[in-house]
Amino acid sequence: MNPAAAPSLDRLEILDVLWRRDPTTGTREPVHTADAAARLRASGQARGARFIESLPQTGGVLDQDALDRVFLGVHYELARLSEYLQVPQRMAAGIAPLIAAVREREGPGPVHVIDVGCGIGLDVRWMASAKIHGPDVEYVGVDLNGLLIEAATRLAAIELVSATFVVGDAFEAVATIAHPDRTVLISQGLLHHVGADRLTEFFSRHHESGLAAFAHFDVNPGFWSTLGGWVLHRVRMREPVSRHDGNLSLRRALDAPALLAHARAGVGDFYSLECADVAAWLPAPHRALRPIVGVRR
Amino acid sequence: MMTLALMVTPLALLVAFHGAAAGIRAAAGRDGRLDHRRAERMGAARGIGVAFALVTPAVIVGAVVTNGERERLDVYQQGGLAVAVVAGPVAATAALAFGVALVASWQVRAFVNTVVIGGLEFVRPAVAAVAVVAVWLATRDVMATALFGFATASALQAHRVTARLWYASPATLPPITTSQEEPHAHR
Ligand SMILES: C[S@@+](CC[C@H](N)C(=O)[O-])C[C@H]1O[C@@H](n2cnc3c(N)ncnc32)[C@H](O)[C@@H]1O
Numbered sequence: 182m183n184p185a186a187a188p189s190l191d192r193l194e195i196l197d198v199l200w201r202r203d204p205t206t207g208t209r210e211p212v213h214t215a216d217a218a219a220r221l222r223a224s225g226q227a228r229g230a231r232f233i234e235s236l237p238q239t240g241g242v243l244d245q246d247a248l249d250r251v252f253l254g255v256h257y258e259l260a261r262l263s264e265y266l267q268v269p270q271r272m273a274a275g276i277a278p279l280i281a282a283v284r285e286r287e288g289p290g291p292v293h294v295i296d297v298g299c300g301i302g303l304d305v306r307w308m309a310s311a312k313i314h315g316p317d318v319e320y321v322g323v324d325l326n327g328l329l330i331e332a333a334t335r336l337a338a339i340e341l342v343s344a345t346f347v348v349g350d351a352f353e354a355v356a357t358i359a360h361p362d363r364t365v366l367i368s369q370g371l372l373h374h375v376g377a378d379r380l381t382e383f384f385s386r387h388h389e390s391g392l393a394a395f396a397h398f399d400v401n402p403g404f405w406s407t408l409g410g411w412v413l414h415r416v417r418m419r420e421p422v423s424r425h426d427g428n429l430s431l432r433r434a435l436d437a438p439a440l441l442a443h444a445r446a447g448v449g450d451f452y453s454l455e456c457a458d459v460a461a462w463l464p465a466p467h468r469a470l471r472p473i474v475g476v477r478r
Numbered sequence: 479m480m481t482l483a484l485m486v487t488p489l490a491l492l493v494a495f496h497g498a499a500a501g502i503r504a505a506a507g508r509d510g511r512l513d514h515r516r517a518e519r520m521g522a523a524r525g526i527g528v529a530f531a532l533v534t535p536a537v538i539v540g541a542v543v544t545n546g547e548r549e550r551l552d553v554y555q556q557g558g559l560a561v562a563v564v565a566g567p568v569a570a571t572a573a574l575a576f577g578v579a580l581v582a583s584w585q586v587r588a589f590v591n592t593v594v595i596g597g598l599e600f601v602r603p604a605v606a607a608v609a610v611v612a613v614w615l616a617t618r619d620v621m622a623t624a625l626f627g628f629a630t631a632s633a634l635q636a637h638r639v640t641a642r643l644w645y646a647s648p649a650t651l652p653p654i655t656t657s658q659e660e661p662h663a664h665r
Contacts, residue, residue: 261507
């Protein structure tokens with residue numbers, strides 16, 4: 182599929198417009214109700230806009246405490262949903278061969294696993310806590326959202342988990358990797374946030390940094406994931422934003438041919454690429470999230 | 479007395495199981511932690527308490543209406559049996575699924591957690607409605623059907639009430655601590 186012909190991914194989710202940061206300093210900025218609601222309305226999300234307008238605010242600026250509650254509420258239950266779906270296990274199994282390949286190619290020494298768009302870092306905390314890939318693997322989580330990174334850091338501290346979390350943009354994080362030969366870049370649920378317009382650029386950064394391998398997981402669009410996602414959001418998620426954004430993200434996710442086209446356009450022939458949609462007659466929740474995997478040749 | 483116990487015991491088990499499941503659901507996903515077994519066990523206990531509290535008014539009305547009359551008691555027994563016949567297998571399947579999820583591979587666990595347990599949670603209101611219809615079919619008694627309907631509708635609120643009483647807000651960020659906690663298992 183030609184990336185230029187890809188469906189627009191730019192229908193915004195509610196959380197997309199509730200976090201603003203200064204692009205140079207990275208510091209959190211106040212969110213103006215009217216701006217946030219207008220952005221959602223412009224992307225056809227009138228219901229989401231009304232939700233934003235109903236949040237506590239002072240002088241047209243959304244209350245930070247209320248926003249924190251929304252972000253944490255959504256990400257805590259999203260993490261629990263990931264556990265029901267065994268997402269950390271799925272990711273750990275998916276990246277194990279990539280870590281092994283780095284070890285084989287580069288010899289002994291640490292391997293760095295960087296999860297971009299990590300949210301509250303459930304996946305890296307789980308992998309680090311279980312020491313699932315053996316010793317000498319360093320797990321790092323990166324997210325634009327400083328509140329979620331703070332939550333991830335504190336959770337890792339009380340759980341005695343050895344993982345590091347930093348605030349940052351995925352694009353910059355890829356470009357500034359310290360040990361690209363020994364780094365595996367991963368993500369879960371990030372690609373549909375990046376947006377079709379920027380996916381090729383995102384992948385091209387992988388190639389420019391010389392990254393050893395990557396595995397970006399996202400929903401495998403299809404009948405079962407749409408139906409299953411809807412049912413699970415009804416029975417397991419209580420936050421209205423979770424239901425709204427969760428169902429929308431299922432519609433934003435790209436199919437394998439589109440992802441492969443973006444990735445190929447971005448990394449050229451420097452990486453071998455793999456991404457397969459799972460067409461199943463029966464629901465296969467352990468494969469509902471599938472990765473696009475790239476290994477530097 | 480014996481037959482009364484035969485009716486009450488399965489129904490009490492059903493209420494307890496339903497309350498525990500509702501309580502776990504209410505407690506789940508409120509703190510972002512890897513180890514939430516203790517928190518969810520507490521949720522289960524709260525859910526059980528709430529479920530029994532919610533069905534109590536229907537039980538009291540039932541006791542008053544029956545007033546020890548053998549005939550009425552027989553009708554309620556029929557109704558209770560109908561509820562157990564409909565909801566019992568569903569609860570047993572869910573209990574079995576919980577057990578399987580504890581020991582299975584992560585692939586099977588993902589299926590059981592979402593398709594089986596998630597699916598059963600989704601159809602729970604429908605199962606409850608069928609159970610009430612079964613009471614009517616078994617008894618053809620308006621009062622018994624109304625009472626079981628009232629009890630069922632009340633029990634279905636267990637999740638909402640537990641969530642509202644104890645889990646209305648997500649946990650605030652836990653403070654960084656250096657206390658040595660038990661390492662946890664990974665499910
Ligand atoms: C759907 S959430 C997934 C969170 C987590 N990976 C999980 O599976 O629970 C997407 C996350 O990506 C983050 N995000 C979106 N765009 C980003 C970017 N350009 N750089 C870093 N993080 C980004 C958001 O802040 C959000 O936490």
